Amino acid sequence: MDIVVENLVKSYGLQRAVDHISFRVRTGEVLGFLGPNGAGKTTTMKAITTFLVPDSGNIHVGNYSIHEDPEKLKKNIGYLPENNPLYEDMPVIDYLKFVANLHGIPKQEINGSLLNVIDLCGLEAEKHKKISELSKGYKQRVGLAQALIHKPEVLILDEPTTGLDPNQIMEIRELIKKIGKEKTVILSSHILAEVEATCDRILIINKGKIVADGTTQDLRNQASGKNILKARILGGNLDSIFAALQKIDGVKVVDFINKDQNRFYLDGDQSKNLAEGVFNACVKNGWILTELIPVETKLEDIFKELTMESPVKN
Amino acid sequence: MKQIWIITKRELQAYFDSLMAYILLILFLGFSGFFTWIYGNDIFFIKQATLMPFFNIAYWTLFFFIPALTMRLLSEENRMGTIELLLTKPVSNWQVLMGKYVASLLLIAIALILTFSYPISVSTMGNLDGGEVFSGYLALLLFSSMMIGIGLFTSSIGNNQIVSYLLALFLGIFFQIIFGMLGQSLPGIPGHVLDYLSTSTHFESMTRGVLDTRDILFFAGISFLMLVFSESMLIRKRFA
Known part of the structure; x- marks a missing residue:
């Protein structure tokens, strides 16, 4: 029924x-x-x-x-x-x-x-x-x-x-x-x-x-519309890695999570496969990719976003 | 009809499980027995083969006991939230109310049946008027029905048993004493109307053995009116 x-x-x-x-x-x-x-x-x-x-x-x-x-x-x-x-x-x-x-x-x-x-x-x-x-x-x-x-x-x-x-x-x-x-x-x-x-x-x-x-x-x-990756890339110059990551197709934002540990944060288009781009960039430059973690938006975050006191986003 | 009986059975079981029923029966029999046979204007004192002393004492005993019996009926359901459980089952408001009303009336009927030994004993001592006994018992039952109606209504108002008990006495005392007093002191139509609303007018004529439809209609009418009021309280809650 x-x-x-x-x-x-x-x-x-x-x-x-x-x-x-x-x-x-x-x-x-x-x-x-x-x-x-x-x-x-x-x-x-x-x-x-x-x-x-x-x-x-x-x-x-x-x-x-x-x-x-x-x-x-x-x-x-x-x-x-x-x-x-x-x-x-x-x-x-x-x-x-x-x-x-x-x-x-x-x-x-x-x-x-x-x-x-x-x-x-x-x-x-x-x-x-x-x-x-x-x-x-x-x-x-x-x-x-x-x-x-x-x-x-x-x-x-x-x-x-x-x-x-x-x-x-x-x-x-x-x-x-x-x-x-x-x-x-x-x-x-x-x-x-x-x-x-x-x-x-x-x-x-x-x-x-x-x-x-x-x-x-x-x-x-619906809530995030984001595609977030965390990556740790070793074996290269920090700035050149950063620049290479920015060039990946579909990437919108690149940021450091931790400079000393070579950890990066990537935010990009949902339709694009960012992981593939990261991998290819590493292969091309001979860098070592030691971590590649997709970040899932948690239901908690969605819930918070939708029900916070501030104007409701819909 | 079946739904009403299911609820009646549960209420009766609750009365007996909580000892409420036993306490009521014992107190009612003890009280009415004591004043009918041993003390005050008792049967031996007035030296007539009549149950009048019993009817009069039972009339007041029931007045105080019935609200104690009914105060729990709906206020407890409101307090515990079980009313929601009950009303979301396939039963109507009326079936719930009737089930509870019938349960209380049955318990009172049991109490009255247990006093049948009184008329039997009196009839061995003198010439007891059977019609008078019948209409006297009927008057007690009708009066109980009215008090149960009042009690059910006051119980439907809130979720506190004591408030429900006191409110029932308060409402009851109007019918019991105040309307009668005002009726006698006021002239004309208002006086007649108030006099008609006084229970003692109807009760006394019935215990004297006069069976008049007006008296029966009075008790039945007030009972029905109180059930209607109770239903409106249940409805009100669902619109809250």
């Missing part, structure tokens, strides 16, 4: 949390929602799950609109809200059974679904404990289990890995990837590495507006 968000607007008082956001998530896609605190991630997710009614705009999940068929839409969504609220006074298994009943899972299938999610989320040893007795990581698993129990077509996860230890994070990421192959998944996170590891596509929003949309690779290209 596709999720289509059209011109979503939501204000809290005078503050506009979400400002004319539109995007589409296709079946089999895992979309990562990135943005600083208060960017509007949670608000958008709450609007998709029908919990918040937007000021204007529409959201379709499959053929169901949040305005016209909220009940049918909700049947197809598995939702893990921010802060993972749970009925703390209930035992895990009773709670999951309650959720299964609300979703109208037929009686004969309930036990199967329960066993399935308990197994999937690793809750076997904890299933008879009261939720309030569980550690944060296990609570998070219960939150995931309740979102998955009815095998929803669409999964909305608001910071699914907070409070988990590194092993659990890996497990949950694997799980999300597996689910994401057939279902539509939206997840939000502060952790860039996580989004990079799990998501097919990234949406960065800032101050209620989408500032970037694409795969990690797209974003890298």
